[in-house]
Amino acid sequence: MGDLIYIQNDANSNINTEPNPQQSPQESEAPADTGDHDTPAGEESDYSDGNQSNILVPGQQDEWPVFDNPSSEEENENTWSSIITMFPKPIIPCYYCDSDQVGLVRFLNAAADYPAFYVFINDQIAVNGLDNGDMTQYGRVSAEELTITVTGENDYEYVKKQIQIPAKSAITIAIINTDSGLDLMVIEDILCNGGINTGCFRVCNLSITNRRINVMLNDGSVIFRNVNYKQVTNFQYTTTGYYMVSVSGSNFLSGNILLSSNIYIRGNVSYTLYVFNWSLTQNAIRILIVEDRRN
Template sequence: MQNKKTSYIRLLHASPKAPAVDIYANGDNILADDLSYGEFTPYLPVMPGSYTIDVYPANNSDMPILTKELDVPEKTIATIAAIGELPNLELFVVEDPQESIQPNTSKLRFIHLSPDAPAVDVVDQDGAILFKDVSYKGITDYMSLLPNTYTVQIVPTGTKQSVLFVPNIRLLPEAFYSLYAIGLVEGDPYLELLIPLDGNSYIET
């Protein structure tokens, strides 16, 4: 019988207006402590299997604001994001696929987690569309780019009206990155991009 292989998960708080949270697995195993909006945990090694995930307001374990059953396959690298607006919080799984990358190349993708934003395009500094017509909960494939410093704009699909301008995105060679769009187009906290280094850049399973 084949041994189970370790997986790696990190948690992301992407629910606008929600308080900082504590996240537990199977009752008393804490995955995230006082995780604020817009923050990631480090990647955590976990055994594959089924987990009951409870999300509580930080420092208040009386009543979870979300309980969710989650299956973690073998040898997976993934981000588990708390998304949506209270009381409709949900967990959304974003896998970091383990794929090849060429020398002197970076890989970039876009993940739309802004609950009130329409479908959007991601446009670079030269006006080229990097990612087109991505709706809420959309996850694009990675695209290969030269390592460099980039500027992007988020533009509602079918318009030329930029709703977010993000300069100085530095992509290093042989690394995977995701652009996570979080926040609100109408209201506070406003739309922003999180640009983490993905675990498939450095984790082997």
């Protein structure tokens, strides 16, 4: 991954490499709470602070923090997964803002067989060195139509797209493989209202080689059947506790497990399981579970 410069302390996020898929869920420990409690996302204080003057301009070194997903070189990549814990606190102050209405944006590189990307918002650098499987923290931007450009180190422009940023809402912009090259996909991020004993879990399939998958928790206690390429499922409520998450091809609900991972589901927390490729060959997939907490 390229050199990354952080503009705030990254104590608001944890990267937890998942246990070996052969490990029993009971043997895994729950991720530790950092103790950092922020204003819940969705309240106005998360989206504006009255200071709209700090615009990131070309040449500045301030960039959004990127949380990469470490894996051992000895580890078989098609069994690799990780969990990122994201707190709702966005980057302060508000960059790329020229209006009173702002929204939250983060970026995910779900594209295989490309070098690390540079991401620009309205021709201003936002992210440097976004590698496969990397996700940024949220940044605050104007709630309007913005131009998102993804380039390589040689300034080659892979994709340029106009994206409408919703006001007082949070989205993930994923860089994905398509049959005709790269594209940007907008994923709406919704916080869970499950209560203290219930979390919310959904699946987003961004794998171009495995265009229909099944995802199961604990061998079928929760099932997402036939999740198509570029589909984002609805959330399912899930009781807190340890789970084994398994991804399989859609033709084999109980067999042909492509990848498994342990997870501890917390109450009133939203989980999105992203499936995407690490190589453009059949079954060469990774999963990234993003844990979005209210506080």
